[in-house]
Amino acid sequence: MGGPRLLSPVAAAAVAAAAAIAAVAAEPGDALHCPITIVGGGMGGAYTAWRLAVDAKVVRPADICLFEANARLGGRIFSVGNVPGYEGFVTDMGAYRFHRTNHPLIRSLVEDRLKMETGCYTDATTTLPMDTPDCPSAKTLSATTRTRSYLGNLTTQTGYKLDEWTPDVPYFLTDEEKWGAGQARKTRRTVASVLFGNDSLIPEMASRWDALHDNRLTVEAAMALADETIAALRAGTYKGVPYAEVSGVQIARDAGISPEEMALDTALGYTSWFQGNVLGALIVAAREAATARLPLPPTGPAAAMVVPVTSNGAGRKRAGMVTIVDKMVGEARAAGVRVFMGHRAVGVRRVSACDASTYETGTAPLLVSFANGVGVATGRLFLNMDQPGLIALGAGSEPMASAGTDFKRRVDGAGVLGVSKTYCFWPRAWWLADLGLTRGSGRFETPAVANTRYHDGPVQCADPADLATCRGGLLVDYSGSDPTGAASGLYAASYADAPSSPRSDAEPYTLLLANSTVPRHRLALAAIVDGLRTSHTPVLDGLGLTPDVIPDPDVCLVASWYDIGVHMHRPVPRLSPAVVSEELFVKPVVDLPIHLVNEAWGGISGWSESSLLSAERALGVHLKVPAPAWLDRRVYDALITNFNKGA
Numbered sequence: 001m002g003g004p005r006l007l008s009p010v011a012a013a014a015v016a017a018a019a020a021i022a023a024v025a026a027e028p029g030d031a032l033h034c035p036i037t038i039v040g041g042g043m044g045g046a047y048t049a050w051r052l053a054v055d056a057k058v059v060r061p062a063d064i065c066l067f068e069a070n071a072r073l074g075g076r077i078f079s080v081g082n083v084p085g086y087e088g089f090v091t092d093m094g095a096y097r098f099h100r101t102n103h104p105l106i107r108s109l110v111e112d113r114l115k116m117e118t119g120c121y122t123d124a125t126t127t128l129p130m131d132t133p134d135c136p137s138a139k140t141l142s143a144t145t146r147t148r149s150y151l152g153n154l155t156t157q158t159g160y161k162l163d164e165w166t167p168d169v170p171y172f173l174t175d176e177e178k179w180g181a182g183q184a185r186k187t188r189r190t191v192a193s194v195l196f197g198n199d200s201l202i203p204e205m206a207s208r209w210d211a212l213h214d215n216r217l218t219v220e221a222a223m224a225l226a227d228e229t230i231a232a233l234r235a236g237t238y239k240g241v242p243y244a245e246v247s248g249v250q251i252a253r254d255a256g257i258s259p260e261e262m263a264l265d266t267a268l269g270y271t272s273w274f275q276g277n278v279l280g281a282l283i284v285a286a287r288e289a290a291t292a293r294l295p296l297p298p299t300g301p302a303a304a305m306v307v308p309v310t311s312n313g314a315g316r317k318r319a320g321m322v323t324i325v326d327k328m329v330g331e332a333r334a335a336g337v338r339v340f341m342g343h344r345a346v347g348v349r350r351v352s353a354c355d356a357s358t359y360e361t362g363t364a365p366l367l368v369s370f371a372n373g374v375g376v377a378t379g380r381l382f383l384n385m386d387q388p389g390l391i392a393l394g395a396g397s398e399p400m401a402s403a404g405t406d407f408k409r410r411v412d413g414a415g416v417l418g419v420s421k422t423y424c425f426w427p428r429a430w431w432l433a434d435l436g437l438t439r440g441s442g443r444f445e446t447p448a449v450a451n452t453r454y455h456d457g458p459v460q461c462a463d464p465a466d467l468a469t470c471r472g473g474l475l476v477d478y479s480g481s482d483p484t485g486a487a488s489g490l491y492a493a494s495y496a497d498a499p500s501s502p503r504s505d506a507e508p509y510t511l512l513l514a515n516s517t518v519p520r521h522r523l524a525l526a527a528i529v530d531g532l533r534t535s536h537t538p539v540l541d542g543l544g545l546t547p548d549v550i551p552d553p554d555v556c557l558v559a560s561w562y563d564i565g566v567h568m569h570r571p572v573p574r575l576s577p578a579v580v581s582e583e584l585f586v587k588p589v590v591d592l593p594i595h596l597v598n599e600a601w602g603g604i605s606g607w608s609e610s611s612l613l614s615a616e617r618a619l620g621v622h623l624k625v626p627a628p629a630w631l632d633r634r635v636y637d638a639l640i641t642n643f644n645k646g647a
C-alpha cells in the first residue's frame with residue numbers, strides 16, 4: 001500500500017485493544033481450540049460474535065474467537081478520521097448509511113438495541129438539513145450524457161432520469177425509442193420500467209403492485225401480501241424459465257429495449273445491476289413495499305437514509321459507519337470474546353486423527369489454518385467472507401471441498417461489481433458557498449467525476465448561518481456497476497495504489513495530496529479537478545462564474561472497491577431449483593457446521609442489511625438462538641424463519 005494507513009480514532013482504539021489480546025493469545029505456530037470460530041471482522045462477523053456472546057448470551061464469550069485478516073475491523077466499512085488537515089471530519093470510504101424502513105434489521109439494531117444516534121444522510125452543519133426532523137430525499141441536480149448537461153430543478157426533479165428526450169442524446173434512437181412531447185413515447189424505457197410498477201412484464205408483480213403500495217394496508221396485511229407475492233415469484237417463470245435463471249437485461253432486450261437505450265441508462269443509472277437474476281430484485285421490491293409500513297419512533301429522522309452521528313452540542317457530526325462494528329466488537333471483547341487481528345485464514349479442513357496430538361480438538365470437526373502459522377480447531381465456523389474471499393480459500397478447502405455442485409455453481413454465479421468513491425477536501429466549501437448546491441446528485445460524463453453528491457460529505461461551518469465559512473469534504477464521485485469503467489468514475493480508481501483482493505493485504509484506498517510528487521497521483525488529481533470544472537460548466541455559466549471558483553483540493557481520498565465491491569447474483573441454472581440460495585449459503589455442507597455470513601449471501605445486494613440477514617439466519621435457524629427481542633416479530637418470521645420464501 002502506498003499511502004499512509006489512516007484509521008478513524010475509534011477504529012484505531014478497537015484495533016489496539018484487540019491487538020493487545022492477540023499478542024498474548026496467538027503467536028505463529030500456536031494451536032488454539034475455539035468452540036466457535038468467526039473468520040472476518042466485518043459487519044457480519046462482528047454481529048455474529050456480539051449476538052452470541054452479548055445479546056442472546058447463549059455461548060460463553062471465552063468460547064468465541066474472532067479472526068480478522070487486516071489490522072482494522074469493518075471490512076467494506078472503512079471510516080477514516082484523520083485526513084491530513086481535516087482531522088475529525090470522518091469520511092466513510094465504503095458503506096456509510098442505511099435505510100430506515102428498507103433495512104429493518106440494521107435500523108432496529110442500531111437505534112433500538114445499541115442506542116446509537118443517527119442523523120439525516122446529508123451535510124453535518126446546523127444550517128444544512130442534517131438536524132431537521134425529516135430527511136429530505138436527494139434530488140437529481142443534473143444529468144449529463146456525454147458532454148451535455150441537462151440541469152434539473154432541485155425541488156421537482158427526482159431520480160436518475162432524463163425526463164425529456166432531446167436531440168443531444170448521444171445514442172441513435174429510432175422514433176419508437178424516443179420519448180417526450182411530440183415523440184413516439186411518453187416516458188423513457190429502462191430495465192427497471194420493465195420489471196417494476198403496474199406495467200411490469202412480470203405478471204406476478206404487475207398484478208400486485210398497486211395493492212403492495214396501497215398506503216391503507218396494515219403492516220400485517222402488507223407483510224402477508226409480500227409473502228404471497230414472493231411465493232408466486234419463486235414459482236413463476238419467464239417463457240418457461242424460472243425467474244432465478246433470467247436476467248433483467250434479457251427480459252428488457254426481448255421487450256425491444258435497444259442497447260442504445262440501455263447504454264443511456266448505464267450512463268445515468270444502473271443497467272449493470274440488472275445482469276443479476278430478476279428473482280432477487282423482485283423479492284427485495286416486494287419485501288420493501290411491506291417493511292415501509294413498519295412503525296418508526298415518533299421522533300427522529302423519517303423513513304429515509306441515515307448515518308451514525310455524534311452530538312457535540314453546536315452541530316452533529318458524522319461518527320462513521322464503523323462505529324456500529326466497533327461498538328459490537330467492543331462489547332463482545334469486554335464480555336470475553338477473543339479477538340485476533342492480522343490473522344488471515346488460508347484453509348479449512350476436517351480434523352483428522354493425527355491432529356489430536358497437535359490440537360486440543362475434542363469433538364471439534366474443523367481445523368482452520370492462518371497465513372501466520374496459527375491453527376485453530378473449532379466446533380463451529382462462521383465465514384464472514386465475500387465471494388472472492390471464499391474462492392481464495394481454494395477448492396481443496398471446506399466448504400468447497402465437500403459442498404455439492406449446486407452450491408458451487410451458485411457461488412460462481414455471485415458476480416462482484418466494482419465500486420469506487422472519491423472524497424475531496426477544500427478550505428472553502430465552494431459547492432455550498434459559491435454554487436448554492438446543498439443536496440442532490442450530478443450525473444456527469446467526465447473521466448474521474450461521474451456522479452457527484454452534494455448532500456454527501458463531512459462539512460463544518462464556523463458560522464452555521466454563513467455558508468462561506470464552511471470547510472470540508474464533498475463526494476465528488478460515487479461510481480459503480482459498470483464493469484467496463486468506461487461510463488463511470490471508476491477511472492479515478494484506476495489510479496489506486498494497489499489492487500485490493502483476498503490475496504493481498506492492500507487496502508482499497510489511496511490518498512492524493514495536493515503537493516504529491518507521485519506521477520499517478522498527480523494525474524488522478526488533475527483528472528478530478530478537470531472533471532469537476534467541466535461538469536459544472538453549465539452551473540458556472542448560469543451563475544456568471546469562472547471555472548477557478550472550483551480550486552484545486554487540499555487532499556482527495558479514493559477508495560477502489562474494484563475487486564471486492566458488492567455482489568450481484570447472475571442467472572445461473574440451478575440444479576435444485578426449489579432450494580433457495582440463501583439456504584445453501586447459510587449451511588453449504590450438510591454434515592459440517594460451517595455458515596457463510598456476509599453481504600454476498602444474504603439476498604440484498606450491496607447493503608449491510610444483507611450481512612445481518614445471513615448471520616441471523618445462521619444463528620436463528622441453525623443454532624436455535626432466540627429471536628432478537630429488539631426486532632419486530634413479523635420481520636423476523638418473514639426474513640429469518642421463512643428465509644424470505646413467502647409464508
Ligand SMILES: Cc1cc2nc3c(=O)[nH]c(=O)nc-3n(C[C@H](O)[C@H](O)[C@H](O)COP(=O)(O)OP(=O)(O)OC[C@H]3O[C@@H](n4cnc5c(N)ncnc54)[C@H](O)[C@@H]3O)c2cc1C
Nearest residue numbers: 040042043044069075076095096097345598599607608611
Ligand atoms: C463503496 C461502497 C459503498 C457502500 N455503501 C453502503 C451503504 O451506504 N450502506 C450499506 O448498508 N452498505 C453499503 N455497502 C455495502 C456494505 O459495505 C457491505 O454490505 C458490508 O459492509 C459487508 O459486510 P460483511 O461483513 O458482509 O463483509 P465484509 O465487509 O467484506 O467483511 C468481511 C471481513 O472478513 C475479513 N476477511 C476476509 N477474508 C478473510 C480471511 N481469509 N481471514 C480473515 N479475515 C478475512 C475481511 O478483511 C473483512 O473484514 C457499500 C459497499 C461499498 C463497496
